[in-house]
Amino acid sequence: MGEIKVKNREVVVPGETLATGMDFLPSFGTYRDGEGIIASRLGLVNVEGKVIKLVPLSGAYHPKAGDTIIGPVTDILMTGWRVDTNSAYSAVLNLKDASSEFIARGADLRKYFTIGEYMMVKITQVTSQNLVDLTMKGPGLRKLTGGRILNVNANKVPRIIGKQGSMVSMIKQYTNCRVLVGQNGVVWISGEEPEKELLAVETIKKIEREAHIPGLTDAIKAYLEANKDGIKLSA
Amino acid sequence: MYEDLKNEMLKLLSKNLRLDGRAPTDYREVTVEKGISKNAEGSARVKIGDTEVISGVKMEVIKPYSDSPEDGSMMINVELTSLSSPEFELGPPSIYAVELARITDRGIRESKSIDTKKLCIKKGEAAWMIVVDVCTLNDAGNMFDAVALAALAAMQDAVFPAYDAETGALDYKNKTTEKLPISKSPVTVTVFKYGDHLLLDPTSDEGKVYDARLTITVLENDNICSLQKGGDSAITVEETLKMIELAKQRTKELRSKL
Numbered sequence: 172m173g174e175i176k177v178k179n180r181e182v183v184v185p186g187e188t189l190a191t192g193m194d195f196l197p198s199f200g201t202y203r204d205g206e207g208i209i210a211s212r213l214g215l216v217n218v219e220g221k222v223i224k225l226v227p228l229s230g231a232y233h234p235k236a237g238d239t240i241i242g243p244v245t246d247i248l249m250t251g252w253r254v255d256t257n258s259a260y261s262a263v264l265n266l267k268d269a270s271s272e273f274i275a276r277g278a279d280l281r282k283y284f285t286i287g288e289y290m291m292v293k294i295t296q297v298t299s300q301n302l303v304d305l306t307m308k309g310p311g312l313r314k315l316t317g318g319r320i321l322n323v324n325a326n327k328v329p330r331i332i333g334k335q336g337s338m339v340s341m342i343k344q345y346t347n348c349r350v351l352v353g354q355n356g357v358v359w360i361s362g363e364e365p366e367k368e369l370l371a372v373e374t375i376k377k378i379e380r381e382a383h384i385p386g387l388t389d390a391i392k393a394y395l396e397a398n399k400d401g402i403k404l405s406a
Numbered sequence: 407m408y409e410d411l412k413n414e415m416l417k418l419l420s421k422n423l424r425l426d427g428r429a430p431t432d433y434r435e436v437t438v439e440k441g442i443s444k445n446a447e448g449s450a451r452v453k454i455g456d457t458e459v460i461s462g463v464k465m466e467v468i469k470p471y472s473d474s475p476e477d478g479s480m481m482i483n484v485e486l487t488s489l490s491s492p493e494f495e496l497g498p499p500s501i502y503a504v505e506l507a508r509i510t511d512r513g514i515r516e517s518k519s520i521d522t523k524k525l526c527i528k529k530g531e532a533a534w535m536i537v538v539d540v541c542t543l544n545d546a547g548n549m550f551d552a553v554a555l556a557a558l559a560a561m562q563d564a565v566f567p568a569y570d571a572e573t574g575a576l577d578y579k580n581k582t583t584e585k586l587p588i589s590k591s592p593v594t595v596t597v598f599k600y601g602d603h604l605l606l607d608p609t610s611d612e613g614k615v616y617d618a619r620l621t622i623t624v625l626e627n628d629n630i631c632s633l634q635k636g637g638d639s640a641i642t643v644e645e646t647l648k649m650i651e652l653a654k655q656r657t658k659e660l661r662s663k664l
Contacts (some may be wrong), residue, residue: 287407319414320426365418369427402427 173206173328179218182228182383183210191270194251200225228383232258232325232355234303238294238351241285241315241353247280254292254305257355262303264292269307289315289359291351315351318361321372323379325356330382338378338388345395346371366401373402412600412615419426419603425612430654431652434548437556440563448564448586452556454607456546458490461556463538463564463586467576470526470533478525478533478559482511484540484553484556491545491610509594509634510554512538513623514561517631524587527571534584536561547609551660554594559664561588570639591664592631593657596621597649599641604648606656620646622653626661 173192177183190200190208197208201223210216214225233242234256246253251265257379266274270283284290291312292305307313322333331352336348343350348362348371358375362368377394381387418424428434434455443449446462471476484507487492494500499507514520525534538560540553568580598605599618606614618637624630630650635641641649 288410315410317410317414319411365421365423365427 175218175223177216179216182217183214183216183225185210185212189216189222194221196222198222198224200227227326229324230326232256234258234260234262234297234301235354236294236297236355239291239312240294240355241289241291241320241351241357241359243289244284244315245286247286252280252284254290256294256303257322257357258352260297260303262292262294262305264290264305264307268295268305271308284314289320289357291315291353291359311351315359318349318359319368319372321358321360321375323356323358324374325354327379327382328352328354328356330387331358333388338391339357339364340390341373341388341395342374345399346374346401350375364401366403369402370395370398373398407652408615411611412598415615416601416603416614419600419605424605425607428607430603431656433659436660436663438559440545440559446560446564447567447578447581448560448562450556450559450563452552452559454540454546454548454552454555455609456544457548457552458543459540459549459552460543461538461540461553461560463536463560464655465564465567465586466535466537467527467532467574468535469567470530474522475530476526476533477522478535479522480511480515480520480536480538482514482540482557484510484536484542484548486542486545490542494542494545497633505636506549506553507540509550509621509632510557512527512634513554513592513594513621514558517590517623517625519590519592520561521587521589521628527569531572532571534566535536536564543611546550547611547613548596548607549613550596551594551607551620554623555660558592561586562664591626591661592623593660593664594621594623594632595653595656595660599637599639604652605647605654607624620649620656622650624654624657628631628654 173194175190176188187210188207191206195208197203200212200214201208202211208223212227213229214227217224224344242254242256244252245255251263256262256263292307293309295306296304346367348360351359360371437453439451440452443462447465448463451460484503486503488494488496501573538557540556564586566582566584568577597620598616617639618641621634623632
């Protein structure tokens with residue numbers, strides 16, 4: 172019979188043996204080497220019956236169909252725009268997926284989105300060659316004007332959003348900011364009051380730092396409550 | 407290209423604020439640590455907020471250049487390592503890297519703090535060559551000030567290696583206690599202009615959208631020994647004077663960290 176070498180929810184590093192024996196099954200972030208199951212990345216162990224998987228704590232974003240991401244336009248193509256996905260692969264937003272408006276052949280596409288502008292888009296497809304297709308048709312998908320951009324570790328995005336969006340709505344409620352979180356770790360924040368906008372930024376950075384510590388929601392709530400008038404500015 | 411970012415910044419600057427909550431002329435926390443490398447003759451690590459650079463001084467004995475047989479020489483290089491920013495690529499030095507090195511070099515050279523005559527060992531035959539290498543570890547903005555401060559700190563830390571004048575042998579393993587003669591303290595501060603606002607110590611986002619910048623090197627007696635202007639916009643005379651005033655104040659604080 173096999174045995175588990177680590178505790179549930181323990182932080183492990185790549186190469187660490189998580190369990191031995193053929194009766195355990197390697198899942199996401201782990202692999203089998205002979206009798207053992209080895210971690211392939213830094214993360215928290217999650218044992219579900221016989222299946223051992225990792226919740227990653229670090230690593231780059233990898234585009235996945237269905238993800239809503241935020242990224243800047245990096246190039247203008249013949250029939251669309253190239254968008255940076257904050258990963259090794261760039262994505263293409265095709266004309267027909269960008270707007271329901273009629274855009275004539277040869278029109279100047281910079282009129283719609285130009286290089287450097289951020290947009291919230293959804294990944295429709297990732298091919299086996301890692302060509303990524305995007306769409307802007309859907310609720311909330313649009314060009315982002317104003318506001319500021321914050322980059323966070325893409326693995327911490329689920330913590331920032333929280334269960335059914337509880338964390339992000341708490342930030343919105345306390346800071347009066349509009350906050351959009353892309354699955355690729357790009358966050359867009361826009362608020363009327365600079366003090367509170369800064370509080371939203373600091374809160375998200377705090378979540379990113381403390382994402383693996385139990386009792387996160389309470390800690391963040393306490394932090395927001397303690398600073399509910401916003402971060403004091405030096406000016 | 408960064409219209410949104412710039413508008414956002416200008417909106418905040420009109421209220422005397424910046425994206426990270428600092429006032430326009432606030433500096434981030436600066437730390438200077440000398441003697442971080444045992445192989446270099448002098449070394450330093452400088453941090454300005456999250457920006458981090460290291461620098462090292464190596465000394466070689468060369469034959470003096472034929473047009474100045476009684477002078478030693480000095481050389482400053484800057485390497486923008488690709489791990490320190492997504493903008494930096496491997497390969498030959500970029501224009502930015504060259505400008506950084508030139509500004510730093512000019513600040514120290516034109517301050518006349520190093521008497522090149524003192525670096526001569528034997529006229530026409532042997533003289534010290536001081537090579538300063540600055541290497542970036544993380545670019546979170548304000549590279550100009552960080553690089554110049556690191557180069558100066560490393561030079562202040564530098565001691566000559568043992569040199570045998572008879573055989574011409576250099577022993578890098580044996581350091582003497584003789585310090586590199588650097589008589590003044592040329593500290594560099596760069597003032598950035600955004601619209602009508604003047605700003606110090608930009609973050610990397612802020613560094614992408616400035617209108618103009620003026621790099622000013624100031625000595626301890628408030629004399630200016632070098633200036634370099636960059637950016638697409640013009641600077642008025644009044645603005646220049648204000649920038650110099652800001653630089654004089656700030657260089658005093660930076661000098662106290664050395």
